[in-house]
Amino acid sequence: MLTARNIHVRLGKTAILHGIDMQAAKDQFTVIIGPNGSGKTTLLRALTGEIGFTGEVRLNGVDIASARAPDLASMRGVLPQSANLSFPFTVHEVVRLGLTTGVQSGVDAGARIEQALAAVDMDGFGGRFYQELSGGEQQRVQLARVLTQVWEPVFDGKPRCLFLDEPISSLDIRHQLQIMQIARRYAEAGGGVIAILHDLNLTAHFADHVVLMNRGRVHASGDPQMVLTPSNLETVYGCPMAVGQVPAGMNFFVLPLIGPGQSA
Amino acid sequence: MSISVDTRLSPVVGEYAGDRTVFARRILLALAVVLFLTAMFSVASGATDTSVVSVAWALLSGQDDLISAVERVVILDIRVPRTLLGMLIGAALAVSGATMQGLFRNPLADPGIVGVSAGASLGAVTFIVLGAGALAPVATILGMYHVPFAAFVGGLLFTMALYRISTRNGRTSVATMLLAGIALGSMAGAFTGLLVFWADDEQLRDLTFWGLGSIAGATWLKVMAVAPIIIPILIFSPFMARGLNAMTLGEATAQHLGINVQVFKRVAIVMVAAATGACVAVSGGIGFVGIVVPHLLRLLIGPDHKFLLPASALLGAVMLLFADAIARQIVAPAELPIGIVTAAIGAPFFLWILLRRRGLMDI
Numbered sequence: 001m002l003t004a005r006n007i008h009v010r011l012g013k014t015a016i017l018h019g020i021d022m023q024a025a026k027d028q029f030t031v032i033i034g035p036n037g038s039g040k041t042t043l044l045r046a047l048t049g050e051i052g053f054t055g056e057v058r059l060n061g062v063d064i065a066s067a068r069a070p071d072l073a074s075m076r077g078v079l080p081q082s083a084n085l086s087f088p089f090t091v092h093e094v095v096r097l098g099l100t101t102g103v104q105s106g107v108d109a110g111a112r113i114e115q116a117l118a119a120v121d122m123d124g125f126g127g128r129f130y131q132e133l134s135g136g137e138q139q140r141v142q143l144a145r146v147l148t149q150v151w152e153p154v155f156d157g158k159p160r161c162l163f164l165d166e167p168i169s170s171l172d173i174r175h176q177l178q179i180m181q182i183a184r185r186y187a188e189a190g191g192g193v194i195a196i197l198h199d200l201n202l203t204a205h206f207a208d209h210v211v212l213m214n215r216g217r218v219h220a221s222g223d224p225q226m227v228l229t230p231s232n233l234e235t236v237y238g239c240p241m242a243v244g245q246v247p248a249g250m251n252f253f254v255l256p257l258i259g260p261g262q263s264a
Numbered sequence: 265m266s267i268s269v270d271t272r273l274s275p276v277v278g279e280y281a282g283d284r285t286v287f288a289r290r291i292l293l294a295l296a297v298v299l300f301l302t303a304m305f306s307v308a309s310g311a312t313d314t315s316v317v318s319v320a321w322a323l324l325s326g327q328d329d330l331i332s333a334v335e336r337v338v339i340l341d342i343r344v345p346r347t348l349l350g351m352l353i354g355a356a357l358a359v360s361g362a363t364m365q366g367l368f369r370n371p372l373a374d375p376g377i378v379g380v381s382a383g384a385s386l387g388a389v390t391f392i393v394l395g396a397g398a399l400a401p402v403a404t405i406l407g408m409y410h411v412p413f414a415a416f417v418g419g420l421l422f423t424m425a426l427y428r429i430s431t432r433n434g435r436t437s438v439a440t441m442l443l444a445g446i447a448l449g450s451m452a453g454a455f456t457g458l459l460v461f462w463a464d465d466e467q468l469r470d471l472t473f474w475g476l477g478s479i480a481g482a483t484w485l486k487v488m489a490v491a492p493i494i495i496p497i498l499i500f501s502p503f504m505a506r507g508l509n510a511m512t513l514g515e516a517t518a519q520h521l522g523i524n525v526q527v528f529k530r531v532a533i534v535m536v537a538a539a540t541g542a543c544v545a546v547s548g549g550i551g552f553v554g555i556v557v558p559h560l561l562r563l564l565i566g567p568d569h570k571f572l573l574p575a576s577a578l579l580g581a582v583m584l585l586f587a588d589a590i591a592r593q594i595v596a597p598a599e600l601p602i603g604i605v606t607a608a609i610g611a612p613f614f615l616w617i618l619l620r621r622r623g624l625m626d627i
Contacts, residue, residue, distance in 0.1 A: 045516075048520065049519075050516045050519070050520075068524070069519055069522050069523055069524045069525070070522040070524075072520075072522070073520060073521055073522030074522070076520075077520070078516075078517070078520040080514070080516065080517060083513050083514065083517065085512055085513065086369045086370055086371065086512060087369075087371065087512055087562060087567035088562065088566065088567060089512070089566065089567055089568075090281075090282030090283075090284070090566065091282055092280055092281060092282025092283050093282060093283075093284070093566065093567075093568060096283075097509055097510060097512075097513065097521060098521070100506050100509065100510045100521040100522055100523065101506070101521060101522030101523070110279065110280040110283060113280065114280060124281075126280055126281035126282035126283070127281030127282040128282070149521065
């Protein structure tokens with residue numbers, strides 16, 4: 001579904017990404033992880049065409065550099081890390097921005113907005129002012145907006161893609177799990193999801209495919225079990241890690257090893 | 265028993281919480297009625313007493329004998345063009361303000377405050393002073409449009425400069441925008457001052473009255489000079505709504521929502537510059553309409569530009585006619601320049617917005 005080849009990004013004189021090759025398949029939840037400054041957000045911005053890059057990114061075979069904005073908007077939704085609004089929009093109106101362009105089918109706009117709000121556990125908030133919500137609530141409203149834009153994971157025979165930049169960074173644990181489940185279901189229904197996460201445990205549990213970034217390069221990519229190994233994680237994050245399953249057969253976990261009296 | 269509601273069969277807008285479309289439509293309708301009544305009042309009021317009803321009836325029915333010959337001249341050659349000019353300028357100023365605020369994602373952006381009007385003035389003054397001399401060939405080619413055109417070019421250059429200076433990586437800094445506006449305004453003021461210094465006595469008199477902001481000298485010629493610029497902009501402006509709404513989430517997100525941001529910005533900037541240029545060319549510096557009107561409407565119907573832009577046009581027209589009525593009445597039989605009235609009302613209003621938003625803004 002998404003193929004990126006030899007992506008280089010420079011900001012001024014500094015090279016941020018050094019020739020990234022990456023693929024994300026439909027039906028898969030792809031998670032990009034890595035320490036601060038490893039180039040995760042820059043990579044996502046290149047993949048969505050938000051910043052200039054050299055190399056090639058194709059989404060469903062379309063070169064994103066030459067695609068028209070409305071065509072791209074009908075194929076993918078992008079959730080930024082945070083979004084401030086300078087005008088007093090209601091939650092309903094913010095989510096409606098997802099319907100700016102693009103083809104929608106089935107139910108009418110208002111019903112779709114309500115569905116999207118319900119999906120992120122924000123039903124009943126339509127009449128509230130966006131600016132008055134908490135950070136976590138705003139993040140969920142923005143996700144509802146993105147979902148409204150590309151509601152059906154497969155449209156016109158083509159998979160659609162969600163790009164999520166730290167979608168759970170300001171959420172409580174229940175809502176983190178809920179958003180992870182939304183992403184999983186979107187992938188299971190035939191769409192694609194590419195998300196940046198910091199939580200290695202949620203990554204281990206929910207991701208189909210993990211891309212581990214380090215210093216502007218892909219350090220490792222593949223199944224969570226293949227990528228999230230103690231040696232990979234220690235190399236990239238610089239602290240000793242244990243990886244295991246507890247209770248046996250249940251959650252796959254990643255734990256930084258901190259001895260008594262020792263700071264990580 | 266279960267009740268199922270098929271939403272596809274009841275696509276009535278406004279049934280969802282937070283959806284203000286139905287209310288906004290009603291306000292639009294109400295504003296249209298208010299504008300009609302205000303326009304009638306504006307045509308009917310003045311030094312010569314004429315009743316609203318008889319004027320309206322005479323104009324609408326074509327039965328000229330209902331009003332005297334003097335009334336006819338006063339109404340058709342003085343008050344009607346003045347009212348039309350007031351409506352056009354009020355609408356254009358308010359729509360420019362709303363568009364600029366959407367583009368800059370900030371309720372304090374206004375052509376008058378951030379130097380765009382000053383740039384337009386510089387363009388206009390350049391032609392008023394040099395139009396008969398150095399720039400005579402250009403002025404001849406452009407005919408009656410030469411001052412509006414010069415004001416448009418001045419406004420355009422200043423808007424582009426302002427956007428370039430205050431926007432970085434798709435984010436507009438409020439502080440930079442306001443400060444750059446002050447600098448650009450001063451720069452325009454300096455060059456305008458230089459031109460005024462060169463102007464002869466007759467040009468000076470023209471410039472002084474023009475600079476205060478007035479629609480008192482309205483003629484059909486002025487109406488005809490700006491109507492072909494302002495009316496298409498007003499008609500086109502609702503098509504900018506989707507883009508302006510998307511832009512409130514930032515340029516990157518607007519692009520992801522399907523707006524071609526680069527093209528959109530250019531169109532919006534040209535539109536603001538053309539509307540501001542036209543207004544400045546015929547009426548000088550009428551300030552604050554562009555900031556007060558959209559702000560009041562956002563409080564009333566919300567910031568959705570689909571309704572905000574047409575509502576701004578209507579309320580802008582009403583406000584300018586209202587300000588003109590005050591300008592005509594307050595020191596009757598003399599007249600105040602309307603720019604004094606709009607500034608006297610608008611400047612405190614601007615401060616009020618600033619105080620309310622003090623905690624919210626990043627300045």
